[in-house]
Amino acid sequence: MAIHTENIIVEKTKASRINSVDFSNLNFGSVFSDHMFVCDYEDGKWQTPKIVPYQPITLEPSAKIFHYGQSIFEGMKAYKDEEGSVFLFRPMDNIKRMNISAKRLAMPEIPEAYFMDGLKELLKVEKDWIPSAKGSALYIRPFMFATGKGFHASPADSYKFIIACAPSGAYFSGKVKVLIEEHYSRSANGGVGFAKAGGNYAGQFYPTQLAKDKGYQQVIWTDDNTHEYIEEAGAMNIFVRINDTLLTVPTSDRILDGITRKSILAIAEAEGITTEVRKIKVSELIEASENGSLKELFGAGTAAVISPISGFGYKNKDYELPELENTYGELLKKRITDIQTNQTDDAFGWRVKVC
Amino acid sequence: MAIHTENIIVEKTKASRINSVDFSNLNFGSVFSDHMFVCDYEDGKWQTPKIVPYQPITLEPSAKIFHYGQSIFEGMKAYKDEEGSVFLFRPMDNIKRMNISAKRLAMPEIPEAYFMDGLKELLKVEKDWIPSAKGSALYIRPFMFATGKGFHASPADSYKFIIACAPSGAYFSGKVKVLIEEHYSRSANGGVGFAKAGGNYAGQFYPTQLAKDKGYQQVIWTDDNTHEYIEEAGAMNIFVRINDTLLTVPTSDRILDGITRKSILAIAEAEGITTEVRKIKVSELIEASENGSLKELFGAGTAAVISPISGFGYKNKDYELPELENTYGELLKKRITDIQTNQTDDAFGWRVKVC
Numbered sequence: 001m002a003i004h005t006e007n008i009i010v011e012k013t014k015a016s017r018i019n020s021v022d023f024s025n026l027n028f029g030s031v032f033s034d035h036m037f038v039c040d041y042e043d044g045k046w047q048t049p050k051i052v053p054y055q056p057i058t059l060e061p062s063a064k065i066f067h068y069g070q071s072i073f074e075g076m077k078a079y080k081d082e083e084g085s086v087f088l089f090r091p092m093d094n095i096k097r098m099n100i101s102a103k104r105l106a107m108p109e110i111p112e113a114y115f116m117d118g119l120k121e122l123l124k125v126e127k128d129w130i131p132s133a134k135g136s137a138l139y140i141r142p143f144m145f146a147t148g149k150g151f152h153a154s155p156a157d158s159y160k161f162i163i164a165c166a167p168s169g170a171y172f173s174g175k176v177k178v179l180i181e182e183h184y185s186r187s188a189n190g191g192v193g194f195a196k197a198g199g200n201y202a203g204q205f206y207p208t209q210l211a212k213d214k215g216y217q218q219v220i221w222t223d224d225n226t227h228e229y230i231e232e233a234g235a236m237n238i239f240v241r242i243n244d245t246l247l248t249v250p251t252s253d254r255i256l257d258g259i260t261r262k263s264i265l266a267i268a269e270a271e272g273i274t275t276e277v278r279k280i281k282v283s284e285l286i287e288a289s290e291n292g293s294l295k296e297l298f299g300a301g302t303a304a305v306i307s308p309i310s311g312f313g314y315k316n317k318d319y320e321l322p323e324l325e326n327t328y329g330e331l332l333k334k335r336i337t338d339i340q341t342n343q344t345d346d347a348f349g350w351r352v353k354v355c
Numbered sequence: 356m357a358i359h360t361e362n363i364i365v366e367k368t369k370a371s372r373i374n375s376v377d378f379s380n381l382n383f384g385s386v387f388s389d390h391m392f393v394c395d396y397e398d399g400k401w402q403t404p405k406i407v408p409y410q411p412i413t414l415e416p417s418a419k420i421f422h423y424g425q426s427i428f429e430g431m432k433a434y435k436d437e438e439g440s441v442f443l444f445r446p447m448d449n450i451k452r453m454n455i456s457a458k459r460l461a462m463p464e465i466p467e468a469y470f471m472d473g474l475k476e477l478l479k480v481e482k483d484w485i486p487s488a489k490g491s492a493l494y495i496r497p498f499m500f501a502t503g504k505g506f507h508a509s510p511a512d513s514y515k516f517i518i519a520c521a522p523s524g525a526y527f528s529g530k531v532k533v534l535i536e537e538h539y540s541r542s543a544n545g546g547v548g549f550a551k552a553g554g555n556y557a558g559q560f561y562p563t564q565l566a567k568d569k570g571y572q573q574v575i576w577t578d579d580n581t582h583e584y585i586e587e588a589g590a591m592n593i594f595v596r597i598n599d600t601l602l603t604v605p606t607s608d609r610i611l612d613g614i615t616r617k618s619i620l621a622i623a624e625a626e627g628i629t630t631e632v633r634k635i636k637v638s639e640l641i642e643a644s645e646n647g648s649l650k651e652l653f654g655a656g657t658a659a660v661i662s663p664i665s666g667f668g669y670k671n672k673d674y675e676l677p678e679l680e681n682t683y684g685e686l687l688k689k690r691i692t693d694i695q696t697n698q699t700d701d702a703f704g705w706r707v708k709v710c
Contacts, residue, residue, distance in 0.1 A: 027507075028506065028507055029417070029505050029506025029507050030504070030505045030506075030507070032416070032417060036416060054416065055416075056413045056414060056415055056416070057413070057414055057415075057416055057418075057421075058411045058412070058413045058414075059411060059412055059413075059414070060411055060412075061387070061391060061409065061410075061411070061412055061517055061519050062384070062387060062496075062519065062521075063412075065420060065421065065426075065553075066412075066420065066426055066428075066498055066500050066517075066553070067426070067428050067496070067498060067553055067556070068553050068556040068557050068560075069424055069426060069552065069553030069554035069555070069556055069557035069558075070557045070560070071420075071421055071422070071424060071557070073421075073422050075506075103561065104558075104561055105557045105558070105560065105561065106557070106560035106561040106564055139506060141417075141422070141506050143421055143422060145421050149385070150384050150385045151383065151384025151385075151430075151494060151496050151521055152382075152383055152384050152385070153556050153559075153589075153590045154560065155560045155564070162416055162421075164416050164417065166417075166506055181545075183545050184545040184546075185543040185544055185545035185546050186543070186546075187543055187546070188540040188541070188542055188543035188544075188546060188579035189540055189543075189579040189580060190536075190538050190539040190540035190579055190582075191539075191540050191541075191542070191543060191546075191558060191579065192554075192557075192558045197424065197554060197557065197558070198420075198421070198422055198423050198424030198553075198554060199424035199547075199552060199553060199554015199555070199557060199558065200424070200554070201422070201423040201424055201508050202423050202424035202425045202426070202460045202461070202547075202552065202554060203424075203459075203460070203546060203547045203552070203554065204508075205423075205425070205460065205461035205509065205510045206458065206459055206460065206461040209461055209510070224543035224544040224545055224546065224579065224580075225544060225579075225580045227545075234508075235508045
């Protein structure tokens with residue numbers, strides 16, 4: 001299944017849109033670069049991969065993506081340093097996780113070389129689209145969905161894998177106030193919560209809207225059985241600092257194995273910060289907040305890197321976090337983005353130079 | 356929000372495909388009729404509804420259906436009697452459930468009149484596509500998905516609602532052998548299991564494949580916390596007959612409020628069959644199988660109506676069901692299809708004549 005760059009058909013756009021983009025004023029994921037990588041799975045195998053102009057997709061009304069939710073994705077970023085070199089961050093982890101998601105959703109796994117060579121070749125074509133301003137990056141969205149036809153509730157027989165790119169600024173700005181969820185849930189034991197499956201996100205929107213109506217920006221998800229344990233922060237993994245210990249919850253079949261999450265754990269340990277990976281009760285957060293030992297709460301994910309939390313609501317009561325200087329969140333965000341953007345040595349071997 | 360038939364723009368096909376279809380040999384949901392109803396939600400409101408030739412849909416690669424799983428659907432059937440009259444079965448229940456699904460997935464609710472008038476008008480246009488042979492029907496698939504653009508994980512700002520039709524024979528043939536699931540789950544407490552959301556189905560495919568590899572055709576879903584209680588049968592509601600009592604489990608936020616399910620309960624009661632709606636333990640099924648009181652197991656849903664189960668596997672042991680004559684499953688299927696196809700009086704007021 002190995003491919004080589006020369007096997008990818010490259011069809012370049014005749015009309016680049018790059019001069020119409022205000023790179024100093026980028027939102028997250030709303031402007032798309034000139035090209036995308038496309039590979040179709042048909043007749044039991046992956047077809048010839050292509051790089052083509054970013055363009056609409058045409059599907060039959062009975063395509064299973066519209067009916068049975070076979071859709072998975074990844075989120076990655078490409079960074080450009082001061083010399084104009086382009087880097088990815090732990091891309092093999094995205095590839096492997098995409099295939100873990102694919103398996104759980106009964107979708108074909110993508111040969112790693114197709115993904116990696118396709119991505120690198122795409123980034124070479126889109127190099128001018130990679131912003132270099134601090135905090136910005138080329139957000140990369142690999143995604144796969146069912147194109148096979150028919151109303152029968154069964155896996156599709158064809159799929160489309162695409163990598164599209166969006167030059168982006170920071171995902172969130174400022175601290176967010178979160179609501180600890182007491183009723184709704186993100187995922188089931190034995191379900192698909194660990195996969196980056198589209199359906200996991202759609203189910204979060206309504207509870208998040210309800211939280212917004214109450215004045216919160218995000219939801220802290222809790223376990224679906226007791227709602228006593230915290231699980232994720234919106235679409236991110238969650239970190240808690242109690243005194244000087246940094247805690248996060250273990251991954252499971254309900255919780256995404258976030259790349260930012262595990263990078264933060266590794267960096268924190270290298271920085272001499274005590275870390276603990278264990279279940280965290282809501283009652284422990286409340287108690288720590290009340291006795292002053294709760295110092296920080298933040299979400300961690302590719303898009304926002306680290307999203308600091310200013311306070312949380314639970315059972316109609318609000319708990320404020322202290323305003324600290326020199327937070328773990330700021331330190332860890334600086335360390336991880338310095339590695340990502342080639343501002344520092346990469347002792348972990350995470351950075352991959354593309355061109 | 357009321358619409359009238361004269362407000363629906365009807366654009367008829369110039370080349371009907373109906374003569375290319377072998378109506379005596381129809382699979383389920385794989386041949387599609389000439390037209391579909393389409394209504395777009397844009398700029399905060401539903402736009403002019405249209406009936407157009409069945410045709411491909413074109414979407415941006417960043418359309419949220421590809422990324423965040425905002426997709427819901429319904430399943431209905433239109434029946435034609437010997438005089439050529441066309442009937443629907445409890446269509447308002449589908450409309451109401453579609454909007455329950457829409458709300459949970461943070462999608463706009465569809466005005467009931469748009470749905471109903473659009474569906475009726477579509478059926479008048481597609482009347483010749485409705486098969487009248489026993490067991491066959493025009494399967495109707497209303498579905499809605501997010502068309503709005505952007506990689507931000509938030510509800511889309513535009514949607515497409517479509518009603519497409521597929522003349523279909525029976526969904527399943529023969530009895531199925533099922534596996535009681537001990538690890539995987541279909542839905543979470545506080546999740547979206549009660550909604551007809553695409554993601555609920557994608558998550559079932561892989562565990563179902565594993566069951567098929569072991570020689571079973573379907574999975575009996577159990578609660579995600581203990582796996583001690585049965586919940587659904589594949590994509591259908593589940594019924595159990597113990598001695599002469601017909602049991603099914605209560606609906607909840609994990610279990611679909613099936614229209615066939617509640618119709619069966621009502622018909623069974625009218626037939627003098629004792630029914631119970633309560634939680635059912637796997638251990639109760641095992642015990643009833645061992646002491647001979649377990650008489651029938653079947654799934655119930657629009658597509659298959661009733662899908663009889665010949666036996667089940669649990670913890671590496673197989674349990675066979677008895678071969679009975681005059682089963683509840685057969686009786687109830689005959690009663691419900693007689694009502695649906697205008698072969699009998701409709702004491703319940705469920706049948707709706709379209710034309």
